[in-house]
Amino acid sequence: MKIEVRLSGSGGQGVVLAAIILAEAAGLHDGRNVVQTQSYGVEARGGASRAEVIISDEEIVFPEVIRPDVLLAMNQPSMNRYANSVKENGILIADSSLVKEIPGVRAKIFSLPLTELGRQAGGVIVSNMVALGSLLGLSGVASVESVRKAVLNRVPKGTEEMNVRALELGLQAGTQALFPPSEAEAGVGPGE
């Protein structure tokens, strides 16, 4: 089992921290093999930010993400730039607060109000943790308990509660998007 994740957004949206937390959760706490990368070049200096995580049960020989299984796009320029990279039938998560147009791609698209939920959790600064939570809810790529541990270990002292609340709001949003409440109430899963 190998999953490749690409997180993208603007420079201030905290995708690098989200990627490090995901990597520590999967690598240190879930016991998987993980490579976590960020690249800085012309795009980054234009204000774009991109971070990647490869999670595998095997040794990771080729540490580069080309076609991610899961793509997060936290703003419109990132969506425009990376939408086409996502694997066919992969998962594409968009911040509906900031992404207004999603190009036609053959992935499962989930448009969630990440920034708005961040605000509800205590501030837009924790939108990255909402995003991470939604990604967990939608992909199960790391265990929630491991991610919670990694969050507590990585976020600044005094902001733990707000960050964990953001993670939980995101997790809830992600899970609900997979299993819309009306269907869940009727005991019907997706695809049935």
Added chain:
Amino acid sequence: MKIEVRLSGSGGQGVVLAAIILAEAAGLHDGRNVVQTQSYGVEARGGASRAEVIISDEEIVFPEVIRPDVLLAMNQPSMNRYANSVKENGILIADSSLVKEIPGVRAKIFSLPLTELGRQAGGVIVSNMVALGSLLGLSGVASVESVRKAVLNRVPKGTEEMNVRALELGLQAGTQALFPPSEAEAGVGPGE
């Protein structure tokens, strides 16, 4: 011009944050191409931490560090594990507060009291910034001003001063190790 840097230490010593700060300084502020990576596997779960930064003027095609030009080892297990990886005539920086034995390698070895200087700057928690400062002083791999900016952008609010002080103590230690005061006073540089 291409420089590969490997930072290693124990899990709590903050080498991942130091690597991210170096990458942001070189990539966002100095305008270089940068790839920054951390890997988690069996070693990491044993408490070891390792992060890498590749800085280049060209596009970075092969994003993996095999033989770093600069190696930082912040504790003895990291030194034992990675000393042999450093390039011939590369730079090897050891935290003399914690590394008591340095294997014979054909690199320039600098043994500096990083943890002790961290304590002087305000706490051992900023030893990673001492290490980063020393690395700048010894290698010039990024500009000091860019690193200072990246530090201010990345460290938790309220700890900026302590972190910058640690960076400066490290920079001073690194520069002095390259140009020992006695020789500088006599107006004689190394190799003359």
